[in-house]
Amino acid sequence: MQVVKSTVQAVKIAPLGLSGDLVVPEHAEGIVLFAHGSGSGRHSPRNRYVADVLQRGGLGTLLLDLLTEAEEQVDLESGHLRFDIDLLAKRLLDATDWLQRQPAGRNMSIGYFGASTGAGAALVAAAERPSLIGAIVSRGGRPDLAGSELPRVKAPTLLIVGSEDREVIELNRSAFTTLQCEKKLSIVQGATHLFEEPGTLEEVSILARNWFRQNLKHEAQHGGA
Secondary structure (H helix, E strand, O other): OOOOOOOOEEEEEOOOOEEEEEEOOOOOOOEEEEEOOOOOOOOOHHHHHHHHHHHHOOOEEEEEOOOOHHHHHHHHHHOOHHHOHHHHHHHHHHHHHHHHOOOOOOOOOEEEEEEOHHHHHHHHHHHHOOOOEEEEEEEOOOHHHHHHHHHHOOOOEEEEEEOOOHHHHHHHHHHHHHOOOOEEEEEEOOOOOOOOOOOHHHHHHHHHHHHHHHHHHHHHHOOOO
């Protein structure tokens, strides 16, 4: 499905003024918020590639930085904030609440796309909004970091891992058994943690697009939240 996407809108997300890039195609079926981790932000080329595929598939996207500029500088030195799952989840919920107050996000089905530690944050945030979040996709993520919140997740969840990312595969398999929602674990053959191998990120993007279109459309048809 090819769509003409709207202009990227640079936004500041209350209450901390976090930076984000919002794109909502005409007749979008839902909006996907991107939760980055491990020192990444809204300028990540990998997540921008995925976002573009989602937009062409009729989905809105909100790429955002979950840390302020000052916090990013601290995290570059210590690396501890990217593993503060509760903090990242709270920021993601702030962005979700902000989006619902915007004309473009009002009455829209919402999904989360989490990468690395951002996947753990996405699952924790979704557990806090079980009637609102319609779908989750984790790319090379750490869903295990959601810990005791995993059984509370209600949104259909797709875990995507590269076949060569063996340690993360095991962490995802463990989290997969704990999840009590509709779920799927997809292994992308030949891919390492960052999906840098030819064709692997494209496969991730198509899997994510199909998962969100299936589940967010379902949410919209049934009234969402």
